[in-house]
Amino acid sequence: MAPISETLTQAVATGEKRLSVDAAVLAKLADVAGDLAINLTVAALIFIVTLFVARWASGVTRRVLGRTRAFRNDQTVLSFAAQVVRVVVIIIGMIAVLQRLGVQTTSIIAVLGAASLAVGLALQGTLSNVAAGVMLLMLRPYRVGEVIDVSGASGTVQKLDLFTTQLTNANNHKIVIPNSKVLSDVIVNLTGQKTRRIEIKFTVGYGDNLKSACDVLATAAKAHKAVRTEPEPWTGVTALKDSAVEITLHAWVGVGDWWQTQADLMQGGKEALDAAGIEIPYPHQVEIPYRDRAEKD
Helix, strand or coil, rough: CCCHHHHHHHHHHHHHHHHHHHHHHHHHHHHHHHHHHHHHHHHHHHHHHHHHHHHHHHCCCCCCCHCCCCCCCCHHHHHHHHHHHHHHHHHHHEEEEEHHHHHHHHHHHHHHHHCHHCCCHHHHHHHHHHHHHHHHHHHHHCCCCCCCEEECCEEEEEEECCCCCEEEECCCCCCEEEEHHHHHHHHECCCCCCCCEEEEEEECCCCCCCHHHHHHHHHHHHCCCCCCCCCCCCCEEEECCCCCCCEEEEEEEEEHHHHHHHHHHHHHHHHHHHHCCCCCCCCCCCCCCCHHHHCCC
């Protein structure tokens, strides 16, 4: 009986030992799960607060720069600076989140530093857009609200951000151009000056009085209220075509009056020539009767 009792005693001791080990493991797992839950909760709160702080910081940046005389009316600088501040705040918040989750940010920075060359080569197009955006902000060949022509696209500048320039054309089409392409191409700022010249080409017949035609067009331009008196409208013969004489009208107007005034001068110039009895000739076509000529031969 002694051996049986000893065996039972050993079995009970072994079971108690295993139960104590399992209890310790469960307690450890419970502690780890609790810490992980707390860290996840705190990390989520940090991320949410980061988003709110980023939005607040970008708004404060826009308001502060908006009160500065140099940038008060420059929406290009205001939008660009607000976006940069927002991105910086989000990056700082993400580093804080990683630290809360136990990730060694120093190791991450070291890895990123070692891989910077590969990342730079892989993202060279994106990084070039960022660099071009900074250069465009410094050089400022155009601003938000101005009409530009670049890379074969024309439109009003709506936004300049870190990567792209966004335009809207006359048909309300949204046009997005990478900053690197904008910086490397020819930029024509159509509204970068306060005034703009209208150039309209009319044609009159060879039998008409050219001086009278020029005077009629100049008078029609001077009568328009949007046309500037200095420099005054100019007219002159600019080409001798096959069946007509070309007379060009130049008139200076404010940038905002260019489109409508050009249409008005086209209509007014044509009506003034008609009223003066000056012909605007139609294209001439000559028909050669080859068959009749062959029969005569």
